[in-house]
Amino acid sequence: MLGVIAAMVVALMLAGWAWERARRNAGIVDVLWAAGMGLAALVLAAGGSGATLPRVLLAVLAGGWALRLAAHLAVRVFGEPEDGRYRHLREHWRDRGLPFLVFFLGQAVVVVLFALPFAAVAANPVGRVTAWTVLGVAVWLASVAGEAVADRQLARFRAxxxxxxxxxxxxLWRWSRHPNYFFEWLHWFAYVLLSVGSPLHVLSWVGPVLMYxxxxxxxxxxxxxxQALRTRGDDYRRYQKRTPMLFPWFPRDVDRRSPHT
Incomplete structure (x- = not known):
């Protein structure tokens, strides 16, 4: 199944690379990564050897997470200029096609790696609702909701x-410099919990470890x-001093001389 997923995602990324060459916007790779993860979840859920319940949960939860993320990223890619991170790469690579091709194909490899936790869930033979099932769904709900709130708050601010x-x-951005990333990382623990009882359970830990x-x-x-330091300079440096980087916590009481920080 992973070979099938790899072939499909490589084709997807090659199409994305052609789109990037035509429009000079590499942000499409993020949309395709999320879409590729959703595709991987559906393929594994359909062809997995486990019980029906974990495979249905995999399709619904992982597929729903990927759809939300892909849609959110697509709004930015199709509605705004190229992300500054990719503009910087474009300048560094002198807009050459080969480095971008390697980059896009590298994302296909990343999709396959992150599909391993999905494979663990799809092989779970436990077909009844357990405490691990309930906890896994709860972690998924909390993390996806938290990431959606963080994304919406940032989009409203930028607008x-x-x-x-x-x-x-x-x-949420007052308590963490990257709350969207924190909840994205937390989301991968849902599959660790949903795969308890699977013979491939150890593979589920690839998600949170690799994502971190x-x-x-x-x-x-x-x-x-x-990129934030390049564009916002001292304003962002003050933000760095007072706000935890990833894990949400109370902001530090430091210099707040700027009226907007």
């Missing part, structure tokens, strides 16, 4: 022209914060 060049520190590494050290927080 106000008076906030141009300023840092969003309202709502990506967000904390690779393509998440480092890219976002570097």
């Amino acid at each position: 106000d022209p008076s906030n141009r060049g300023r840092t969003c520190d309202r709502g 590494l990506f967000l904390r050290y690779l393509s998440g927080i480092p890219w976002s914060e570097a």
Whole structure:
């Protein structure tokens, strides 16, 4: 099943790369990553060897999460100029097609890796509702709702022209510099819980571990914060000093001389 998913996602990313070459907007890769994850969940749910209940939950929960994320990202990609992170990459790579091709195909590999927790759920033979099932659904609901709220708060802030060049520190963004990333990471624990009893349960831990590494050290927080410093400078540096990076906590009482921070 993973081979089928890999072939489908490679085709999807090649189409995305062609779209990027035509429109010079690499943000489409994020939309396709989310769509690829939804596709992987549906394929594994349909062809998994486990009981019906965990496979139905996988299709509904992982598919719903991917659909919401893909739709949210698509609004930004099709309605705004290219994300500053990708503009920076475009300048660094001198707009050459080959580096972007490797980048897009690399995202296909990432989809396959993140499909491993889905495979663990799809192989779960436990066909009844257990405490782990209830807890897994609860974690999914809380994390997806939290990410949706964070995304909506940021979108509302960015839509106000008076906030141009300023840092969003309202709502969930007051307690974490990246609440959307925090809830995205938390979401992967739902599949750890839903796969309890599966012979492939150990694979479910790939989700939260790999997502933390990506967000904390690779393509998440480092890219976002570097772009924020380029565009918002000292305003963002003050935000960094007083606001926890990932895990929500009380903001620190530091210099708040700027009227909008």
